[in-house]
Amino acid sequence: MIADNLRRVRQKIVEAAARAGRDPNQVKLVAVTKTILPEKIYPVLREGIYDLGENRAQELAKKYSQLPLEVNWHFIGHLQTNKVRKIIKMVKLFHSLDRWSLAVEIDKRARQNNIIADVLLQVNVSGEETKFGLVPEEVKDFASEAAGLSGIRVRGLMTMAPYADNPEEVRPVFRNLRLLANNVRGKIPGVAMDMLSMGMTNDYEVAVEEGATIVRIGTAIFGERAG
Numbered sequence: 673m674i675a676d677n678l679r680r681v682r683q684k685i686v687e688a689a690a691r692a693g694r695d696p697n698q699v700k701l702v703a704v705t706k707t708i709l710p711e712k713i714y715p716v717l718r719e720g721i722y723d724l725g726e727n728r729a730q731e732l733a734k735k736y737s738q739l740p741l742e743v744n745w746h747f748i749g750h751l752q753t754n755k756v757r758k759i760i761k762m763v764k765l766f767h768s769l770d771r772w773s774l775a776v777e778i779d780k781r782a783r784q785n786n787i788i789a790d791v792l793l794q795v796n797v798s799g800e801e802t803k804f805g806l807v808p809e810e811v812k813d814f815a816s817e818a819a820g821l822s823g824i825r826v827r828g829l830m831t832m833a834p835y836a837d838n839p840e841e842v843r844p845v846f847r848n849l850r851l852l853a854n855n856v857r858g859k860i861p862g863v864a865m866d867m868l869s870m871g872m873t874n875d876y877e878v879a880v881e882e883g884a885t886i887v888r889i890g891t892a893i894f895g896e897r898a899g
């Protein structure tokens with residue numbers, strides 16, 4: 673069941689990339705495993721997906737100890753500064769850097785561990801009040817400042833679109849994130865801006881058409897989450 677779901681998602685990514693004239697290999701699928709137990713995650717690993725996303729530090733740390741070391745863990749949720757220390761060595765990519773105090777904390781903990789943390793800046797493109805993230809206008813300055821932190825490497829941008837019954841409605845959100853990244857790319861030494869994390873179960877095909885290099889998908893793979 674899970675393997676079938678996964679194949680369907682991968683096929684749709686291939687088709688969406690084709691519609692946009694993109695190479696599907698440029699789109700990384702992160703399977704979002706929040707609330708999902710390890711026994712249901714193994715089928716995904718068996719299909720060769722080793723990029724997994726969690727939105728809570730506690731749960732990520734637990735699964736880090738339960739699942740193979742080869743897993744690349746993506747932190748995709750709102751991160752409290754006091755949780756950074758616990759997970760800094762476990763996380764391959766932080767998708768949700770949304771404020772300066774968090775940048776300072778990730779930088780500090782990364783340097784203490786002699787690593788450089790790869791991060792994406794979360795942007796609130798739609799302006800929804802309930803969403804975390806930088807406002808688009810502050811992204812460039814934030815990235816410039818963050819480039820001065822030696823424990824952090826800004827790789828790109830992440831956004832969450834508002835829920836829409838018709839995903840076409842949120843196409844401008846994804847397009848604007850891509851344009852924002854284009855605007856910053858090449859202008860700040862050390863800031864690659866080569867990653868765009870956008871697209872979830874409801875809207876990933878549109879996101880891929882608009883240039884997503886990472887999609888974060890839970891429900892379409894594992895089914896509806898309890899609770």
Ligand SMILES: *Cc1c(COP(=O)(O)O)cnc(C)c1O
Nearest residue numbers: 704727748872873888889890891
């Ligand atoms: C839960 C979550 C997802 C996955 O959502 P689905 O709709 O289940 O695919 C993606 N990104 C973030 C930040 C999430 O919290």
